[in-house]
Amino acid sequence: MIHPLLPDQLQKTQETMRMAAEFILRPISRKYDKAEHEPPIEMEQLNQAAAAQKKETGVGEDSVKSMDLTGRNLWAVISLEQMCWGDVGLFLARPGTGLGNAAIMAVGNKDQKAKWGKRWAAMAITEPAAGSDSKNISTTAVLDGDEWVIDGEKIYVTDGDRSDCVVVWATLNKSMGKTAIRSFLVEKGTPGFTVARLEKKLGIRASDTATLIFDNCRIPRENLLGGKEEIETDIDAAKKSFGGAMQTFDNTRPMVAGMAIGLGQAALDMTRALLAEEGYEDKFGGSMHQQTAVQYELEMLEAELEAARLLVYKSAWMMDNKMPNSKEASMGKAKAGRIGNRISLKCVEICSMQGFSEEHLLEKFSRDSKILDIFEGTQQIQQLIVARQVLGKSSSDLK
Amino acid sequence: MIHPLLPDQLQKTQETMRMAAEFILRPISRKYDKAEHEPPIEMEQLNQAAAAQKKETGVGEDSVKSMDLTGRNLWAVISLEQMCWGDVGLFLARPGTGLGNAAIMAVGNKDQKAKWGKRWAAMAITEPAAGSDSKNISTTAVLDGDEWVIDGEKIYVTDGDRSDCVVVWATLNKSMGKTAIRSFLVEKGTPGFTVARLEKKLGIRASDTATLIFDNCRIPRENLLGGKEEIETDIDAAKKSFGGAMQTFDNTRPMVAGMAIGLGQAALDMTRALLAEEGYEDKFGGSMHQQTAVQYELEMLEAELEAARLLVYKSAWMMDNKMPNSKEASMGKAKAGRIGNRISLKCVEICSMQGFSEEHLLEKFSRDSKILDIFEGTQQIQQLIVARQVLGKSSSDLK
Amino acid sequence: MQDYTTDHPFDISLSEEQQMTWDMLRKFAETELRPNARDAENAGKPSEELLQKIKALDLIPLIIPEAYGGLGLQQDSVSNALALEALAYGDMSLAMSVSVPLLVAQIIAEHASEEQKAEFLPEFVNGSMFHIGLGINNATFSTDPYQSSVLAEESGEDIILNGSKMGIAFGEHAKTYLISASDESGACDLYFVSKDQKGVELSKTEYMGLKGMPFSKINLSNCKINASQKLGGHNYSIDFKSLVDSSRIGMSALALGVCQAVLDYVVPYTNERVAFDEPISNRQSVAFMIADMAIETEALRLMVYKSAALKDLNVDFHKQASLTHRFASHHGMKIGTDGVQLLGGHGFTHEHPVELWYRNLRAVGIFEAGAGV
């Protein structure tokens, strides 16, 4: 039965996590925005709140039907939406869970999940010469006896400095394109693995973004995550193999989209709070003749945000119900990524000098928001994915 | 000296043509919108007004520097902008001047200009299977003794039924691509040339849009307009030849863009007049907190329209001053085409039931406007042209 | 953050019953409505034959109480929204030729006094669907959408009505009009006005779109009616805001159906249309326009469903309906104009339906009372 509403149990999750965001994250937002590269020490509290809430809601480790109220992915999206209402930079900097963890849970085998599932894993894909074009990565992995030898450079690795380990995408044979790409788990402290640099950034300054160097870095054979040691010659098997790697994105995109939604809502809420000090009230459903330009704009932005939110919830619900959600995940990411940025920039404009000033967080939101339309696949990549599926096209037809 | 303002002489042109539009075109706008395919009989008056104004301003037949106040192209854009403020459909239906005339003036030789310059010439490019892709046209022209034999079907020919003659694009050899394309002048009544059908359309219903059939249609050898009888083997010469045909567009695009601007201004003016009946006043420069959504929207739309107008004036001024203006012509057409459509649709929304109703002309403007973002090169084609020039790319790099 | 309570999990799948109705109405839209859309537009109304088929769907008798000859079933709002979406996929005008009388029947069944029910409901089952014209669309644009451009003034036992209403569907077919009017206190209610009442002036109006059905404008000039002609009786007050909001969800559901129609039309067209040696959908500018169309259509769908689901929970759905309606108006029109753009010159002619959808989608955000959920 069509019912795109949250059951009370998930509303409780919202409330709890919102409170955590408000009381744990917001007070330290500006501090870590200013102190770039300084690891936030207050974050353990947030993890505890999330864990407690998860336990209370009864969300299991494995995906469970949302029908049972406890779908893991919808719960996760809702939780992180609220945490990112607090501060998306701090959320990304919270110890313990990185995008690499999603990869381990998505493609790792049982032993791997058991061994690394609880450790903080970053995800290293991008290279200086390969951004969205992940089939063109040039970091290599060569099997030598019982060890893989990893060589290459990775950039823009979120949590790359502070995490315990990194999921690294590398190729078994650069001339074989995407069929040769595999992901590997490299632990911190492995000889030949160094953090070369931390980026100074427009936003999400609380989170570290690292350049990693792998120079003759040897890791155990069993650190290959999902996919086979040899390159499949059968085309379907090869496609499936790369598809497996890419599938991680179907899981992580709703999460990143959820971040943009939380941030967008934060900007709208803060704008209304500031406006209220000068007497502003909403006028939903009013005509353009009655509404002020601000009332009109905020209603339109709220509508766009709600649209993005429902797309993202749907893509998470599909995951929980084991439906293929690649198109829907990209729809949600495309919409949420761009609208989060638009909202936050518009809110700064609406609040004028106050919006532009560091006295409030609106200007920070509008810096943080930009990356959410870029990482985990840019707006343009999401559009490509959606278009190919809607039009029934291959990546060679629609480039 | 930078001075993007109209001298008094051209302001006089504006006023005169606006008056003609208001008193000649507006009263019959609805009549010919309803009576699709009926040739408007009142249009001779408009031509007379234009001719008188042209004479008064001292605009010559040939391009003259705008510096001398009498640049032909800027004068033309300004005149037709005002006529299309009246009614773009009727303007397109005015007897005597079609897009073919622009082609004759742009690429015809002296004899051809003298012979056909004053006759009403339509332009036939599009074919059922070739829209924007003009190099792929399949209408053929074969030299047989002292005659060309034309065979093929042309669609969407504006004025195709009512004009005296038609400039037809045909290929000397379909396998040779764009280098083999030439334009030919075919007079009405030539055996083998028939008007097969008139289109029922969304807008500009006062103008006829015809499907033309050429079946073993024989025309004199001298009816080949610009370009050589044989296909150039030298690549540069060949490019130049097709470029010559395409160059017509650099002349006609500012004109079509001017139509969109006239229409956009008409929609804004009518909206304000209707709103004024219920007490509306503009509040230019007001903040979003003070302006109503309508005041804000109308100011933004007016800004966009003014931006388009200046781009178009500049492209016409460049033509008058013999500067290459292909990029600027496409910039103006892209901006004016899309903004004319956006304005007219928004004005209908703002005026609600009255805007949507046939009691007023706003709904008509929003139907007429759509074609201006399509013909003489769609929005997408204009973007391609601009992008290629800005990025320094060929049509094979950026498709 | 939410203001509702529910135990039901988040769900976006159709129930078995919803699926059956959906399949039936969507098929009807594709086989009966779509093929007849252009004819209805040319004639200015649906053919008698088509009207009979539409009536045979029995959508209206379904909700008429048994006492007045109907089946007396309560439809939930989500199912109503689904039905509107399915029908508008065929044609918006033709969908409204049933959704408008359905809305009138719903209003009367819910709000009318017993006498009014007895007078007006049976004819929905036995006679014309169009015996009552709904006059809610304001003739002035500066009027609050939750108020009326017709003013109601009490004068003893009588009520005097003054003002105009536009967009009354099948107004010439009606014998009675149900008109919204605002009184001095700011309350907005509905009133039954007979066609032959003194001070009633009816005229035909045509619009940019929705040409498959006839519309009237009504002008009330010192039109005196008895207080009992107020919907529900003299002392009854309708929640007019909720009525407008419900209708806005309905209009958004109709827009959704049309948006889906545009999307489903441009996908095969752009895949087949070749320019510069490739299908035009191989170009990002075309493909991304279609991707956005798909994204906004799906988003609109979820917003419509959520608004309707909130209404079904009997909680305040005003904000959600407002957001949905504004979204439908903005993105509906964008999809309408992009649909024509993707077909280029072809899209501008009557050879293809996209120009018709362009015109109909402009009605969204303007017509307030064309469907309810």
Place this chain on the structure above:
Amino acid sequence: MQDYTTDHPFDISLSEEQQMTWDMLRKFAETELRPNARDAENAGKPSEELLQKIKALDLIPLIIPEAYGGLGLQQDSVSNALALEALAYGDMSLAMSVSVPLLVAQIIAEHASEEQKAEFLPEFVNGSMFHIGLGINNATFSTDPYQSSVLAEESGEDIILNGSKMGIAFGEHAKTYLISASDESGACDLYFVSKDQKGVELSKTEYMGLKGMPFSKINLSNCKINASQKLGGHNYSIDFKSLVDSSRIGMSALALGVCQAVLDYVVPYTNERVAFDEPISNRQSVAFMIADMAIETEALRLMVYKSAALKDLNVDFHKQASLTHRFASHHGMKIGTDGVQLLGGHGFTHEHPVELWYRNLRAVGIFEAGAGV
């Protein structure tokens, strides 16, 4: 339709003099401002060395009357706009480090009383450029932009000022502030307020962008000044609306320079950056974004020039300035965000200037008094 008279033909080419100034300032922007933008941002102000070079441009002494040590040349508004565009191409903060004091000097030269001129003008030539802080930006957002968030109340010979101002460039360097304040009649004028006046409270504020120069917030609490401290003297009234409009053209000209910088940066970047085996600019989504950037930048240029040209004709330029300013705010920000988008993750880091331009372009539409024409 127009409301001006001119014999001069339509023209969009630079005069010889305009071209010379343009070439000189644009070169300065590229060789001195752009390379120092990041350093100034990190330091929160330009280096002393750079400030000396900026001063050596002699832009301010040019317009100071000869009696006060300057050259006393009248600059036309179009040339002023060109200068702002050229400088902002290098860096917006650094351009404002000269455009703000220039605006102050212009205001004083045009409006101040003889005593005030004698007191404040010479220092522009001989001393600091920053001895007077301009307090026009309102601290409240709901205040009419043509009014002030500071209120002026006359009390005999005195005027009492109350309220706050934000975004005072180089406020800590100043000894005196020129503050806009509205009186009961709705007139908005400027007043000189000394730093050491009682009731003046200064604090440092930081913004999202424009970090290459320091800003102060000023709070005036029952700040009592003598009526003679009103700009131009007690009975003088400034056309504050025209001042705001002139400044809005100035801000738009700065935005234009930054937009052109973004465009010129992304063109080679996207032509060189390869993904999926081709330069990313071979993709329509990238190429069309850049085409739009070029279109809107060129349009903004023409709008800035036209606004300034109207001002030079001494006719009402309020509407044109308003349109230009709104256009600059909307499209400037779009170009700022697209600039980062085109560089992807790289654009988000300090390795490239696009993130800096993103932040600076958000100032447009917000800062009212950063430059004049």
